[in-house]
Amino acid sequence: MLLLARLLPVGVALCLSVTQAPTHQLQLDVARFRNEDVAVKGGVVELYATVAGKHLTYQKRGPKMYQAGATVTLEVVRPDGTAVYQESVTLKPPVLRDTTAAIKNPVSFQKRLTLPEGRYTLRGQLKDQYRAGFTDIVEQPLVVEVSSPKPALSDVVLLLKPASRSSVETNNFMRSGLSLTRAAGGLYARGQDKLFFYSELYAALPGQAYGLRYRLRAGKAPKDAATGQGTVQGAEGRPTVLTGELDLSKVPAGKFTLTVEVRNAKNQLLATQTATVHRNPDEYAPAGAILPR
Template sequence: MRVLPISLSLTLAATLSAQAGPPQLILQVAKFRNLDQVQKGGEVEISVVVPTQPLTYRQRAPKSFQSSAVVDLDILKADGTSAWHETVTLKPPVLSDTTIAIKNPLSFLKRVTVPDGTYTLRGRIRDQYKSANGETTVEQSLVIAAPTAPTFSDLVFLAKPAAKAGAESVFNRGGYLLTRAAGGFYGRGTENLYFYTELNAVPAGRSVRLHYHLSAEDGTAADADAPLVTTQGGRPTPIVGQLPLGPLPAGHFTLTIEARDAATKKVLATQSQGGQRSLTEYAPAGAAVPR
């Protein structure tokens, strides 16, 4: 998963002074292989976070204010033609006082299946109540390709432990219900880091040992080993886990996962993902289905 270059500490803990600037849009992308063996390609999960602090609030009634924003999402092929497009309208909750500092970010999740290839993800947000400086566009390149060797999918950070689930929805994957941590942000009072990934292209029935390494920018680090995992046949092997955040200071952190063949001790695959921790700010709610 790769984050567009917008500071999480700035956007997720934005102050009211940010209202003078343009709207903000945080896109995170997690790429997985398609679980449908007949339909080749990849599944792209797009996590969208919109801080509501910079949005313009209009009065709807006495002591009733609300903002509104439109998010356009596009996946473009290498030749510039559209592979997928969707528009989502966001309406944050009504506020009785726009000086209230607690305006929680809004987040939602989209899952798109595309053939292998090279693409561009484009996101555009428009503040519907602001004509000047009321639009922001961000782009990110995407490469979808079948693995030729053992590899992890992108790492996904979760707001709470993955739970077994049978029903299919945009929040389910690999038999688990996954509640994404918006923007990879862990806030005040959070004691554990939860995560999900998948191990691809390892022969069925292979025993794999997983090692986790969690580190902060000041050098603080912690290591842990997970129980042996037996790989599945014909499909990715789901990996779920959790680690205590206790020793980590506030700021940026990195989780690295390493998979070794239990018999030969050979490293099969590694994957890393960065997140953000705050000891003072509360984390936003998990992603919801947009209206």
């Protein structure tokens, strides 16, 4: 059985640095999951690219109508330089009547890949369609490995809305029958006073009850900024879905770490995972990924 974890020595470890320099206008997020096809050695990797709309060049499209456009090229490259995946998409933010408007929403694109074991480089390239010569390139290491089948958590996916059942045709925004609206870059901005998350527990015993604990803490702060807990039953023949939420209304601006823990009936820690959360009540953020044009 193939399992996934970021920091634990178990599962399919897909190690990735997610720290972005603040000058980049292209943000890359990654979520890693176990491949449910046990005959395939590797993992499922979800790429999420976000372009900062406020930095794009807007061009007049009609009377009091202005729109920007960005071409994003995503690549996953082997050490020898060959690409295992490459795709270019065009992203366009909503049309504006006034280019001085404060709200210039970011736009995002999401792609789901199945990658075999190995070391890769994830590369994203952004080109402003209406600003000649401008290019922004972001690169991050990506490692896919397989190890022992012990209980492990997938990456924690930060959401803007609760994971919900959807009657829409299956697509890249769904996992385990749930529709996921990601918080790009882990950012919770103006009007977003609830943090939601999604994760998957692998190798859980079917029918067994597990305790779920999660907490939000800033750096070396002595206390948690927010906490939550719940219980979940191990699923049979599929990953055990974990979801939760935290109230951010009293959480100040800053950088936080969300820690998710799974414990057994004896309160023993079985698996843990973390995600970086950015709280900025004064900034605007995207509502979620859109379909490319």
